[in-house]
Amino acid sequence: LMVEYHAHNTNKGTEEIKGDGLTHGNTMKKRRIDFLITLIPASNSVFPLLNVKFRNSTLFGKISVSEPALTVRSSSLCLLQVETGDLGDVYKIRVSCDDVPGFEGWHLKSFHLEELHTKQELNFDCKCWLSLNREDKELVKEFPAVNEDQKTLPVYKYVVSVHIGDRWGAETFANVYITLYGKRGDTGMRKLHTSLAEGRKFQRNKVDSFLVEAVSLSHLQKVVIGHDKEGYGAGMYLKMVTVKESQDSDKEWVFPWWNWLDTHLGLCETVCEIVTV
Numbered sequence: 001l002m003v004e005y006h007a008h009n010t011n012k013g014t015e016e017i018k019g020d021g022l023t024h025g026n027t028m029k030k031r032r033i034d035f036l037i038t039l040i041p042a043s044n045s046v047f048p049l050l051n052v053k054f055r056n057s058t059l060f061g062k063i064s065v066s067e068p069a070l071t072v073r074s075s076s077l078c079l080l081q082v083e084t085g086d087l088g089d090v091y092k093i094r095v096s097c098d099d100v101p102g103f104e105g106w107h108l109k110s111f112h113l114e115e116l117h118t119k120q121e122l123n124f125d126c127k128c129w130l131s132l133n134r135e136d137k138e139l140v141k142e143f144p145a146v147n148e149d150q151k152t153l154p155v156y157k158y159v160v161s162v163h164i165g166d167r168w169g170a171e172t173f174a175n176v177y178i179t180l181y182g183k184r185g186d187t188g189m190r191k192l193h194t195s196l197a198e199g200r201k202f203q204r205n206k207v208d209s210f211l212v213e214a215v216s217l218s219h220l221q222k223v224v225i226g227h228d229k230e231g232y233g234a235g236m237y238l239k240m241v242t243v244k245e246s247q248d249s250d251k252e253w254v255f256p257w258w259n260w261l262d263t264h265l266g267l268c269e270t271v272c273e274i275v276t277v
Helices: none
Strands: 002-008 029-039 045-047 070-072 076-084 089-096 106-115 121-130 140-144 155-164 176-182 207-215 220-227 236-244 252-261 271-275
Touching: 089 106, 089 121, 121 140, 140 155, 140 207, 155 176, 176 207, 176 236, 220 236, 220 252, 236 271, 252 271
Parallel strands: none
Antiparallel strands: 002 089, 029 076, 029 106, 045 070, 089 140, 106 121, 155 207, 155 236, 176 220, 220 271, 236 252
């Protein structure tokens, strides 16, 4: 389980705080983290490692809280206390799980963050599954902070469409990942699991669309897309990526590429960064 905090730096206007890190000259602050996890009825889940990572580009280092062979039973309340630098104004969190063998899924009910010195609290009403077998079939979820002092940001299901070119060998059977970047942060790297289009994904001259749920990014600026090179002839010819804020939205961002993502063709790279036009 990984939790990422995204915050506005209170010393630099609305610049987003990102990146790994926790050792800096700033005053260290203690925070208590409470999160309530409920599991599939009548089952227990053994998860070998519980990591809580704070992301902050102005700090350095890393912190993790680990409980080897942690067993979480149905309706368990997990309490953690960690010390961090100043995170600024947290406006969202991202919770993710690894797809490890035997992992059936977790139901995350709520997440609570308390700054122990100022007693400032942030609550995140989650009520969702982190599972590939239930609901949205996702292992990554984002939640906006609920705070009387700031507006709660909307959560969108972005429609991400991957356009494969009409060239011999353009298709791929590799796993494809994408990250969306906007004025208000990013989605983190997401695996494109389930296409809205019928048939096998990422085939020649085909468009596959995927739902990527995230707290509003505001105006999109770029995407990073790539694959893991799995399978014979894993390279693909990518025409473009298009993104809509929702299935009903008229607004669309276009990210043209018209090149290979291949170790031997084009730029000989399997990951690319594309800015919008």
